[in-house]
Amino acid sequence: MKQVVQFKLNQTDQVFSTSLIQFSPSKSSQGVFKNEVSESQHSFKSFKELKDEFNITHHQHSQFYDSSFNSIDIIVETEMVDEDNKTPKIANFNKNNLMMKKQYTRMDNKQKSTNFEAFLLIGKYFFSVGILALPYMFYLTGFILGSLLIIFTAAMTIYSIHLIMAVHLDIQSKVDPSQVKQTTTITELAFKIFGVPGQLSCRIFSTIANLGSCISYIIFFEIYISGIIQEQWSNKITNEQAHLIGALFAFTIILPLSTVNNITLFWQTNLVGFLVGLIAVLWMLYLDFSLILGTGGVQRSENDLWKTDNFFLAVGISVYSFQVMGIALNIRNSMENPNNFIPVFYTSTILTCLMYLVFGIVTQLAIGEYTEDIVLLNFAPQTIIGFCVRLMYTISVLLSYPLKFYVVVQIYENLKCFKDEIFSVEKYEMSEYKNFFDQSLALLKRYAIRYVLIVSIFMLSLTTYKLAKIISLVGSLGSIILQFVIPQLVYMRYFKVQWYRIIFGITICLIFVISACLGVFYSLMSLSSNH
Missing domain, CATH: 1.20.1740.10 (Amino acid/polyamine transporter I)
Incomplete structure (x- = not known):
């Protein structure tokens, strides 16, 4: 079982308990950034360090509206993915009183357009x-x-x-x-x-x-x-x-x-x-x-x-x-x-x-x-x-x-x-x-x-x-x-x-x-x- 957590990228002072972070490809119909977080270890890294390490760019995905149309910040629901049957299940996540958040891009588009x-x-x-x-x-x-x-x-x-x-x-x-x-x-x-x-x-x-x-x-x-x-x-x-x-x-x-x-x-x-x-x-x-x-x-x-x-x-x-x-x-x-x-x-x-x-x-x-x-x-x-x-x-x-x-x-x-x-x-x-x-x-x-x-x-x-x-x-x-x-x-x-x-x-x-x-x-x- 792995927790799939969607982070808000500009929250640079957030601290997470991780041992392995890797990027999963975007869904074909979504441009939401996803990170797979293993829950087996408890080493701490700041999000800024993780960003520098993996060269995350906030504007990697094309967004659809200008800054006046910033996407709505929605309190996170964390998905639990069953590796056997790949069935997503919704679970509440509030570990260590840290509320994870996700950010929709201005257009959740599938990928770069032709x-x-x-x-x-x-x-x-x-x-x-x-x-x-x-x-x-x-x-x-x-x-x-x-x-x-x-x-x-x-x-x-x-x-x-x-x-x-x-x-x-x-x-x-x-x-x-x-x-x-x-x-x-x-x-x-x-x-x-x-x-x-x-x-x-x-x-x-x-x-x-x-x-x-x-x-x-x-x-x-x-x-x-x-x-x-x-x-x-x-x-x-x-x-x-x-x-x-x-x-x-x-x-x-x-x-x-x-x-x-x-x-x-x-x-x-x-x-x-x-x-x-x-x-x-x-x-x-x-x-x-x-x-x-x-x-x-x-x-x-x-x-x-x-x-x-x-x-x-x-x-x-x-x-x-x-x-x-x-x-x-x-x-x-x-x-x-x-x-x-x-x-x-x-x-x-x-x-x-x-x-x-x-x-x-x-x-x-x-x-x-x-x-x-x-x-x-x-x-x-x-x-x-x-x-x-x-x-x-x-x-x-x-x-x-x-x-x-x-x-x-x-x-x-x-x-x-x-x-x-x-x-x-x-x-x-x-x-x-x-x-x-x-x-x-x-x-x-x-x-x-x-x-x-x-x-x-x-x-x-x-x-x-x-x-x-x-x-x-x-x-x-x-x-x-x-x-x-x-x-x-x-x-x-x-x-x-x-x-x-x-x-x-x-x-x-x-x-x-x-x-x-x-x-x-x-x-x-x-x-x-x-x-």
Whole structure:
């Protein structure tokens, strides 16, 4: 019998009773560090000595989120492994009043990802409910202006990643490779260059973007379920009652997913969700092409090529569909060969841009002015095809939701005020009077606040069913600044660029700040209107 203990690596002053320590390989689906500890001897070594002896590097495994998303410290359960049948058994471990702890990495991913896996992960982050609003965006802007907006957003996304990569690589080149943190993100870069204000700005806009995505996902579920209810019992209940029932169903489904802490599952669920959603989009494209070839589509006018009345409403939708800044460098650091990140990212972004253009234009040609703000609503649920397409994309969104919510949870749970005061995790760990009640109370506080957040998201989702407008609001309020303004400021401040580059960068920042403000204004106006 051997005890398998998972250590928290930064606890350098911890002392353990060991005679043999060896490293077991990571599980294929986990990146948690494990050490096998023999219990036959009682020689003492400090963890720092063990770290030096075995060259343990805290950042050996790629992590998924920046420092603001530090993994949750969970009091250890020690596994007892039976060498005969290899069956893990859970046992309590509190020997010599030393409470062993384990630390989940920010993403419990399986191992280093290949270029293809990184390509799929980037594509999945692009691929969300935003694509369903693109036909409506083309209806708002016309074909030419809408196409230019999509291309411009994709180009600026690539440019922003280029700026952040330049800063990141320059920092790496000036520091001892063994001291370089392998999980640098836009938040950490902003903290190094602008201090707490930069870090706080990234956290705020990242929270808005991900929290808004959670709300939009729940609204999507409400629309889907209420559509089924109205189809089956249209004569017995009103639209408001159908939406309320749909919201309750959505809440019932989302609630257990919101309590998941093992993010090992997120890679798998996101990949499955991406593939299912891609099949649904390709199916919709096939139906649109069939409609165009069969009927010629709807009649067009010159005004359908270029419309500016709702341009800033469309900007938010476009930016929402390309939001990737929060996880780009994490994906790079998770790759087997990080030097391949740039071509992989460029390829994924360009192909996504082409898919957006084709899907938006073809759907708008087929449906025209009858386009709903979410194109799935144009597919009748009473038909087999319409039902299957709606169901497939709903499954895709359902599998994508947990990771969006997990990012929000990690941001607020790792704020100092929450960790030290509300959850009392650190106080509990330092206390000499550790008991089950204290541990349970800390856990109770943690989940109580999480449930309050879930209910708040649910209540906000009940305020409107205009999903395209919510997407536009989230894109304008949360994504534009994080994706286009902060990278410019980080680059200019770090490299201390010449005056002409400062003028260029400030001009870009002003354009996007004004676009964000106008986008928020028009989104709120549209949400408050009766149309």
